[in-house]
Amino acid sequence: MSKMNTSSSELDLDRPNLEDYLPSGSIPEPHTQLKLCDLLDISPTLTEAAGAIIDDTFTRCFKSNPPEPWNFNIYLFPLWCMGVVVRYGFLFPLRVMVLAIGWIIFLSCYMPVHFLLKGHDKLRKKIERCLVELICCFFVASWTGVVKYHGPRPSIRPKQVFVANHTSMIDFIILEQMTAFAVIMQKHPGWVGLLQSTILESLGCIWFNRTEAKDREVVAKKLRDHVEGPDNNPLLIFPEGTCVNNHYTVMFKKGAFELGCTVCPVAVKYNKIFVDAFWNSRKQSFTTHLLQLMTSWAVVCDVWYLEPQKIKPGETPIEFAERVRDIISVRAGLKKVPWDGYLKYSRPSPKHRERKQQIFAEAMLRRLEDK
Secondary structure, eight states: OOOHHHHHHHHHHSSGGGGTTTTTTTTOOGGGGOBHHHHHGGHHHHHHHHHHHOHHHHHHHHHOOOOOOOOSSSHHHHHHHHHHIIIIIIIHHHHHHHHHHHHHHHHHHHHHHHOOOOHHHHHHHHHHHHHHHHHHHHHHHHHHHHEESOOOOOOSSEEEEEEEEOOOTHHHHHHTSSSSOEHHHHHHHHHHHHHTTTTTTGTTTTEEOOTTTTTHHHHHHHHHHHHHOSOOOOEETTTTTTOOSSEEOOOOGGGGSSSSEEEEEEEEEEEEEOOOOOOOOOTTTHHHHHHHHHSSEEEEEEEOOOOBBOOTOOHHHHHHHHHHHHHHHHTTTTTEEOHHHHHHHGGGHHHHHHHHHHHHHHHHHHHHHOO
């Protein structure tokens, strides 16, 4: 019996409580005494919060990781300085001149064609398509773009849509220099918006504003009308809905996959050896992004035109979208994450916060009932 009492007292001594940490005279009554083990009730919540901070895969999708500096010693620093002089003092002015020549050639041909051939729509569209491909070639040249295209060149056919992962607005330019796509894109302000409403409008591009709920119905109708037209330019959609940093793919929107047409996956992968092509639109304007590309050594990229896919019997549009995302992710070596890219532009749902609060409150009530 004494042995049992001894072991019980030893167990009591081993149990951490607040007596060891409170000053004398401030110890609560025995029936209200708190033990440190009671504080462990919130450990699941703390663990979840810490895990969210440590392994935040959502933030990683939209984070640009700068390359490690290599000019860290006296031998490499002079070479780095020479590179800066070459890039900013020689390559950048040369690239600006190339781009300016491209715009002069483009506008001098585009304006007459656009206004003088209004009665010959088929011929006008064909020439405008070639001119847009030309100016995109000048843009890629202004970055010293090294782009490798794999697979057959897209052809103009009805009832088909092309979908690609999205890293930057230059995705459109790189794909456009090969084939004049009609793209669905967020409406932008400034000079980019001017190009959208004038030159790109001639390609049959479709613009939307993600803050306008009514735009979804209008855009859905325009998409269906476009894919039905036999003479319309191939439709290009970036179903992620936002730029991702070319290491991950976020959830594909189902709009492109419920049109009842053939879906042609396109995988785009950038090599960060010279520059990170990811455009963080929340931190820099597209003009700044272009200047960053034009002052780099080169933009290196691979583009794969993959096998067309059709929805399988019994397959939902969401399952179809995930299957196509698998194909693109595997080909480009990207990691899939189960996030909606539009969360980048919005706060967490109040319902989600209330649900978390309710779970925590219920756990505390159960603990108090046990006490």
